[in-house]
Amino acid sequence: MSGHSSFEPNNAFLKWFEQRLPILGLLKASFVDYPTPRNLNYWWTFGGILSFMLAVQIVTGIVLVMHYTPHVDHAFNSVEMLMRDVNYGWLLRYLHANGASMFFVAVYIHMFRGLYYGSYKAPREILWILGVIIYLLMMATGFLGYTLPWGQMSYWGATVITNFFSAFPLVGEPLVTWLWGGYAIGNPTLQRFFSLHYLLPFVIAGVVVLHVWALHVSGQNNPAGVEPKTPKDTVPFTPYATVKDAFFMVVFCLLYAWFVFYIPNYLGHADNYIPANPGVTPAHIVPEWYYLPFYAILRAIPNKLLGVLALFGSIIILAFLPWLDTSRVKSARYRPLYRIFFWVFVVVCLGLGWLGSKPAEGGYVTAARVLTFWYFFHFIVLLPVLGFVEKTKPLPNSISESVLKGKKVVASLLVALLVGVAAIAGGHSSASAAEGAPQPPRQKWTFSGPFGTFDRAQLQRGFKVYREVCQACHSLSLVALRNLAEPGGPEFSRAQAEAVAAEYKVKDGPNDQGEMFERDGRLADRFPPTFANEQAARAANGGAYPPDLSVIAKARTYERGFPWFLIDIVSQYQENGPDYIVALLEGYEDPPAGFQLPEGSNYNKYFPGHAIGMPQPLQDGQIEYADGTPATLHNYAKDVTAFLMWTAEPHMEARKRIGFQVMIFLIVLAGLMYFTKKKVWHEVEKPREIATGQDPKATSM
Amino acid sequence: MTTVSSAEPTRRDFLYIATGAVAAIGGAATLVPLIAQMNPDASTIAAGAPVEIDLAPIADGQMIKVFWRSKPIFIFHRSKKDIDEARAVNVASLPDPQPDQARVKEGHDQWLIVIGICTHLGCIPLARQGAYDGWFCPCHGSVYDTSGRIRQGPAPTNLVIPPYAFTSDTKIQIG
Ligand code: FES
Numbered sequence: 001m002s003g004h005s006s007f008e009p010n011n012a013f014l015k016w017f018e019q020r021l022p023i024l025g026l027l028k029a030s031f032v033d034y035p036t037p038r039n040l041n042y043w044w045t046f047g048g049i050l051s052f053m054l055a056v057q058i059v060t061g062i063v064l065v066m067h068y069t070p071h072v073d074h075a076f077n078s079v080e081m082l083m084r085d086v087n088y089g090w091l092l093r094y095l096h097a098n099g100a101s102m103f104f105v106a107v108y109i110h111m112f113r114g115l116y117y118g119s120y121k122a123p124r125e126i127l128w129i130l131g132v133i134i135y136l137l138m139m140a141t142g143f144l145g146y147t148l149p150w151g152q153m154s155y156w157g158a159t160v161i162t163n164f165f166s167a168f169p170l171v172g173e174p175l176v177t178w179l180w181g182g183y184a185i186g187n188p189t190l191q192r193f194f195s196l197h198y199l200l201p202f203v204i205a206g207v208v209v210l211h212v213w214a215l216h217v218s219g220q221n222n223p224a225g226v227e228p229k230t231p232k233d234t235v236p237f238t239p240y241a242t243v244k245d246a247f248f249m250v251v252f253c254l255l256y257a258w259f260v261f262y263i264p265n266y267l268g269h270a271d272n273y274i275p276a277n278p279g280v281t282p283a284h285i286v287p288e289w290y291y292l293p294f295y296a297i298l299r300a301i302p303n304k305l306l307g308v309l310a311l312f313g314s315i316i317i318l319a320f321l322p323w324l325d326t327s328r329v330k331s332a333r334y335r336p337l338y339r340i341f342f343w344v345f346v347v348v349c350l351g352l353g354w355l356g357s358k359p360a361e362g363g364y365v366t367a368a369r370v371l372t373f374w375y376f377f378h379f380i381v382l383l384p385v386l387g388f389v390e391k392t393k394p395l396p397n398s399i400s401e402s403v404l405k406g407k408k409v410v411a412s413l414l415v416a417l418l419v420g421v422a423a424i425a426g427g428h429s430s431a432s433a434a435e436g437a438p439q440p441p442r443q444k445w446t447f448s449g450p451f452g453t454f455d456r457a458q459l460q461r462g463f464k465v466y467r468e469v470c471q472a473c474h475s476l477s478l479v480a481l482r483n484l485a486e487p488g489g490p491e492f493s494r495a496q497a498e499a500v501a502a503e504y505k506v507k508d509g510p511n512d513q514g515e516m517f518e519r520d521g522r523l524a525d526r527f528p529p530t531f532a533n534e535q536a537a538r539a540a541n542g543g544a545y546p547p548d549l550s551v552i553a554k555a556r557t558y559e560r561g562f563p564w565f566l567i568d569i570v571s572q573y574q575e576n577g578p579d580y581i582v583a584l585l586e587g588y589e590d591p592p593a594g595f596q597l598p599e600g601s602n603y604n605k606y607f608p609g610h611a612i613g614m615p616q617p618l619q620d621g622q623i624e625y626a627d628g629t630p631a632t633l634h635n636y637a638k639d640v641t642a643f644l645m646w647t648a649e650p651h652m653e654a655r656k657r658i659g660f661q662v663m664i665f666l667i668v669l670a671g672l673m674y675f676t677k678k679k680v681w682h683e684v685e686k687p688r689e690i691a692t693g694q695d696p697k698a699t700s701m
Numbered sequence: 702m703t704t705v706s707s708a709e710p711t712r713r714d715f716l717y718i719a720t721g722a723v724a725a726i727g728g729a730a731t732l733v734p735l736i737a738q739m740n741p742d743a744s745t746i747a748a749g750a751p752v753e754i755d756l757a758p759i760a761d762g763q764m765i766k767v768f769w770r771s772k773p774i775f776i777f778h779r780s781k782k783d784i785d786e787a788r789a790v791n792v793a794s795l796p797d798p799q800p801d802q803a804r805v806k807e808g809h810d811q812w813l814i815v816i817g818i819c820t821h822l823g824c825i826p827l828a829r830q831g832a833y834d835g836w837f838c839p840c841h842g843s844v845y846d847t848s849g850r851i852r853q854g855p856a857p858t859n860l861v862i863p864p865y866a867f868t869s870d871t872k873i874q875i876g
Contacts, residue, residue, distance in 0.1 A: 067738075085745075087740055524744070
């Protein structure tokens, strides 16, 4: 955005316009002619990817707002209605929810790249600090956004995080009350969080403009860490950087699409499919994965105020990095010691992230303290000292020279990352077996995997089980009767669905006399509630509240543990909820000797804590199947679970089908982009062959 | 650089065009969900199902308003006088010529069912007002007669007849 425009339009109107508002010249200077170092590697494409993700989040977010209701009574349901009823609503929400994670994946890579190549050093200090501000704004925005679905994690995450501020003496309590607009998190909180969640992305966009401006003043850093000296050291932004960025953006979209279409809830929490309940805290409060390292730091410190200060300090310290690092050499390529400590630091951050997801007890806390110490030690001691004691390697004279030597330092960072994760987590592989509940056995499901579909007959049987047994206590309030006849589900005929609907009594009114009345259900109705309200349900069930089953298959899970949670990303194992439900329905046994079963509860092997209020609901032979399927408990459990998976994710078949099309498209586009990029860069990468006329692929210029 | 094979630029151009075309297709496909999400959602469409109305309580000369697909529907139990008025006019002289018989179901001439939305710009006309005993729209002064036909004012067409059928002598289903 600096420098003089060389843009002189031929068109008379453009010339007239340009004299009055030289915006085209500005754009051309910034995004076409702008010289970029010719030796940038793919780690430099993440700036572009981040801009893209910001745009995706803003566009999908604006769309979600069209269907969302920021009110404690409606927020959860409005999100569910978006997922069920709005055209492509499920896609837009999954794009937004996973988009936030992808945004953070990209920003972390972008930041670690900056750390590795010393991109924060003079003259880029302001550029770096603007980046830290963007990162802080992103964290705030992500947090605010996660409260909006108003599930259990939304509510309790918001409670825990806003309580950070209560740590400050004197101002703490009034400050938190002010943030909440009440005596606890409530409707005022939700509404202000919604407002701010809508605002902050535009603030981010504004700071991004400053960030890019500062970048274009100082120019990009590069893997060699020496500034461009001659025109031979740079290439114009367009087409060289543009096409390279575009290619890698498509590759990144492949990862994004994998999450959106195949494992859309992997990065979320099952608890967030349970509506917010101010009276019950989930067993594990865990923030979104991108906050985990900081959460681990918070919990590592035994003092409340110091913990909060350490958490904020661990982020703020990044802003001082340009002065903490005393070395004059930028790139880690020429800093043998720093390079080692950089990787140690990466592993420390990953380790903190993993510890943040674990309960704060025993060895986990000790480990978190060690790593927290190292985190600060890295910045406060190591970096300043290293600058004085490290013997750096000789720098190349110019970028061109470094290119000709051409060492591929940018080796497989991803592999290294994975090794880092493995190394950290490896020693603790048995951690998942905690909680005292055995792992539910894996079931075979027709709907698993990238091409999975529901078995219609199974869903129809499952619906029979629901109607004849579960329905006596559990409602299905988010599901509409018409859904029974829609494609991708049990696919009853319309007439069958209408007959089912007519068997339900629905409360309607008031009529002309001002009275509520009951009428037969219609396809447009949702399943009527089993009980009028929670109190009535509790009264009828000995104090226990039978949960609504609409999204239960996504609201239940079990801990997979290392390394399974990583393998699940690739294998697309998403059936934690269904496997758990089957295990639960089959898990009733006599309590082991010495187990104190509370009055009115039943022993279940798979239920956390084992004492479950619900008596064994299903037994062999209880329900008659018309299609000859054996009437066994196992079949009932599987069928009703498959049915509940469908009620939780009614558009799963469409999701996987569209996902496959998107994947194929992206692979084709990535291939084309790759060859286009190769063609465009050909002249730069093989300059000597071209110059001497030996290049067989020479092209006319 | 004069040693240029003529085939090469063509191949390169083809690659660029193919890449650009595929990217453009992807961009266009992305617009589909972004646009489609603004159409009525499944619950709105389901709620727009036909409704049944009992005509028995509606007295001679009375007009009631019901809602179907969020639109007001006027159900007008016309008196003999109303029908005669509507049939006495010279159809050809009307702004939107239509005989009264074409606007009611045969054998149910006393029942006029119209969508109660002014065809000018969407206001709801007031019943039994204006010079023709039908409706008068307060927004810009359109006047409708007892057949719901436009007689005066800026509205271009007669009040619209919704799809409906008599399920019995005293019941209709709208939609
Ligand atoms: S809207 Fe009725 S006259 Fe204009």
